Amino acid sequence: MNRIFGSVLALAMVVGCAHKEVSSLDAIQSHNPGIIYLKAGDRAPAGAPQLEWTRGTVSFYVTGAAPEGEVTQEVKVNQEMIWTETEYFTDSRSEYQEFVVPGTCSDFKCSAGAGKSELWDAFYSATGERKAAALDAAISGIGIVSAKNLVAKGYFKSKPRSWDEFTREINTAASRDVIKKSVATLVIENNRYENITKLGYGTNSCQEVKRTCDLYITKLVQVPFQNSREVQKRRIVETKIFKVTVKVSGSMLLPDEKDTISVKIDQTGKVVDADSSGNNTYAKVSESVEGQNVTVELKATNRILRALSNNTIRQESYTLVGGKPNFILDVDPAMIPGKEDPNAQLVIDYTVEICEYGWTGTCGWSDWKKTKMASAVITAARTIIPVDVPRKNKSQILYRVTRKNSIYFDSKGLNERETDEIKMPK
Known part of the structure; x- marks a missing residue:
């Protein structure tokens, strides 16, 4: 840790509990986004809150130029009323949605081919859970989810005898929301040549007639929704103020080095923790509490050897x-x-x-x-x-x-x- 006895970085944090409002601390705001400090007049907790005394903190650093000395700071120790509430807010998530776009559709008139296909045979001979997988294998673009829906709703009970019958079955399922309309577009338009061949509807030759139509596509979009999170709320209800003096000795520091020291006190003024980071370790030599005046003596006990840069x-x-x-x-x-x-x-x-x-x-x-x-x-x-x-x-x-x-x-x-x-x- 580091100490500054010429320039002191002192951070005094406060927390509070019920019974007495402290107007001078009404506007305290936590650095933690999950903690909200309330002020006088804000809504009280719905349930029983917890009362807790927080620690007051003196933080400072010492440098190689001033390795020994003392610092005095005013420290506030707060009692807080603490509870948790559910907070609702508008959030967003990614969802696939269907959109209608202008396009070109194809109608086929085939001179032969009545659906003679090993893939159809595999579908109609399959039973149970295998039936949907067989339909997914037979129809390019259908997908296993849509295939399961078609089987569950009784579509393709008999084999379509032509491409027209096949497309009517697909479009009917789409119009009844058994499958998405964008899936129907994939099957009938995007994969039309592959499906005509795979399903046995284009054995000889087919005449393709194009026309303008509406096509359905899916896009990933951001959609707003109501989300929730648990937030901790606090109200400061009492504050105790101490004048804390920390004396440090024995630091071994080079001119470019510094140690940061942190001393925490409770609501009685007693030191509950003394910590440091940097080049030395420190131990508490003594402490005294006289009313609101607290004095703490720290001494460096060990130099932490640094690696050569x-x-x-x-x-x-x-x-x-x-x-x-x-x-x-x-x-x-x-x-x-x-x-x-x-x-x-x-x-x-x-x-x-x-x-x-x-x-x-x-x-x-x-x-x-x-x-x-x-x-x-x-x-x-x-x-x-x-x-x-x-x-x-x-x-x-x-x-x-x-x-x-x-x-x-x-x-x-x-x-x-x-x-x-x-x-x-x-």
Whole structure:
């Protein structure tokens, strides 16, 4: 957590219960959309409400520039009347709806074909639950839901002897809302050629006569509906005001760090929780309540060691300078330990890898050999390390940066990195 003793972020939350209206708090609104605070004159709860004292909160932070000190804030602790009500509101959902659109329909006059089809045979020989599936297989575009409705309502008791009879049966079912009119359009118009062939109505030849007509299609649209949700309602009925002073000591913080501290008190002024987030853990040393004045002392008990940031390394290069290899590493100077971390060192551990060319004259993964391992202390923003490698060979550097013996950072260091390859001149 963080503390601010020059700039304080103090949040005091309040909650209340029955008996006494507090006019100064009538307009309090919760940040939770599922909680509604009522004011004087609003409708009272229909059922028995629950009475509850909430916690008053002091929140602030401390920085590396001001790691110790104290903050005083006025904290309100509310008693609330709480109940739940069902709230109705207009919502929307997606639904498929049918629409009429102008189009072109086809009438067929076929010289032969009376519905001789293995698919019809399978339908009329099927029984029970298999019958609807057989009809769905026979008629393209019908769908299993419409097929079940047709079977249940007794359609296609006998096989249609022509395409005209088939379309009349489909249109009759659509007009009586046994199937959707858009389904009838799919069967008779969109899939007409396939169904004429599958159902045995176009064995020889058919004459197609086109005409203008109304077609039915389905579209997914947003439809309003009345929805409901449970909302928690609250009414503040009593408020207690405390003057809370929090004293903090022992924080270990670097200049760019901060800890946030939160202290909660109940309706008696007693501290019920002290929490922190950031770089230190804190413990309550003492507390006292004298009337409306509350004093709390917190002390940092442990520094949470941070991982070294990847931004510690600003850039690297492995290059020839005057014909000789040099490894150049630039780091963030703020990460070089100073008096605040007297035993710490920023260290680089590195390995030189050289390619020992194979018989092919190229560098395969197995041709790279580790030839030198060394370490160096980083004491400046730029570190230059001369590297000695045989002439004609390719080489690269594998390295890891670690802050050792630090009271602020862990000793894991950064992940190992590798530089670009360079080749020595002949």
